[in-house]
Amino acid sequence: MMNRKNVAIVGVGTTHFADLYAKRDPARDEYGLAADAFALALADSGLEKSKIDGLICIRIPSYSAMASYLGMPHLRFVNSLEAAGRMAALAIQYAQLLIEAGAAETIAIVYGNVGRSASASYGGAFNTKSINAYDAMNGLTSPGAFLAAHFQRHAALYGTTTDALGRVAINNRRNATLNPAAVFREPITLDDYMSAPFIAEPLRRLDYCLINDGGVAFVLTSAERAQDLKSDPVFISPVVTTTDLSFRYVSEDGFYSAAQRVAQQLHCATGIKAGDVDILQVYDNFTPVVLLSLEGFGYCPLGEAGAWVAENLGDLPKVSLNSSGGHTSEGYMQGFALIAEGARQIRGTAGDRQKAGAQLAQYMCLSPIVGSFYLSLENRWS
């Protein structure tokens, strides 16, 4: 880790997901939502807009139009990432590497999603020349269906029950009751969970992320520059990613060994262990992913995530996991809002849902691209 230039998140911005959900608007676009979030992140950082010299866009139709919309035509670096949840850790990683390498000094990451207003659907998107058509012709088309198959296997191999999924959904919702911006804030019970209709059985509606509108933005800069800013910089550990890619959303071992590789590399780079983390921000496009993540990232042994959530996410949770409500209750910002929440918890600005004394957060994304990193106010990674 010698001579690494540490990088910090110095600005965080998120739109009000509940308000946007209440007012569906087909004319709403990604540029406007991303700009709302960016304005908040920039104000949070206290930086002049002219200091931004890099821009990473996610789920934005055109980076060129985005840069123009934000009045930043002359950047040192710009690019777009595809509209996928696995991009959130990558966006942070790219910004970190670019700043470390000196290709840019202060980078804005902007994300905009009009999923609800544009009636986005995640099932059935492929073309008939693609290899995925061989699954689609059998009616196996959606990421949710593939995650349902992974959970079915987990249940068969380890005896995991849908109660464990219910606990994850209930935990998310309980956290969302304390988040005024969360889309769904009505508490749910295990009975509510079990009576929700199946979508891709064994997954029920309450296992699914929601589809909503919103924007998230971050401003990142070097630790050096961060020192002079008004708000607390949130230092980012090395972002570690790896892949387990195939043409479909399937991994032979449920992405376990890929996540283990990330966990080990992260441990080697930082010395941090699962038990040291105060705030777990776990990518949860579908609730089974939380179980697979807890195992893969070393919070419990393989096959024991069901027992772990029963122990730690009961009526009086022992662990803070997806403290703003996660993708099933706060909103589906494809990981970006989970990272924003991690930063807020570490700064102590998470309002009613603030965990007292939170010092270390971990973002975890288990998917065909696995990614994870820690957030801390302490500049401990230089």
Place this chain on the structure above:
Amino acid sequence: MADEPKIEYPFPAIQDYTEGYWQGAIGGKIRAQQCKACGYVRLPPTAHCSQCLSTRSKWVDLSGHGSIWSWVIMHRPYFKHHWQVPPYLVALVRLDEGPLISAAIDADQERLAVGKKLRARLEEVAPGRFLPVFELT
């Protein structure tokens, strides 16, 4: 989630490197491509071998035997005019020769288990389109 499916039900395009698969299916066989350069067996059909990138391959008839990797029951329609009507069961099947394919299983869910042995029959689900449907052995 969209309430009504908007997409017409699609079958994979029949093109030079997929035609053999569909002809085999009409004859009651699941076929895979075997790379002429390195021998790797692959399915679904692709133009290139993923191992050595050769575009030369021959069709081989597979045994039609496999085992259950996992399964789900789909409760919602994603396509107009799909040959399966929700709720329908669709499995990921590990063929004995290696490839993992999706297919219907003609059995009650209660009788399924990960690893259970299966045997395929080919069924015409649309004109000229024969798909594997598995039975428990």
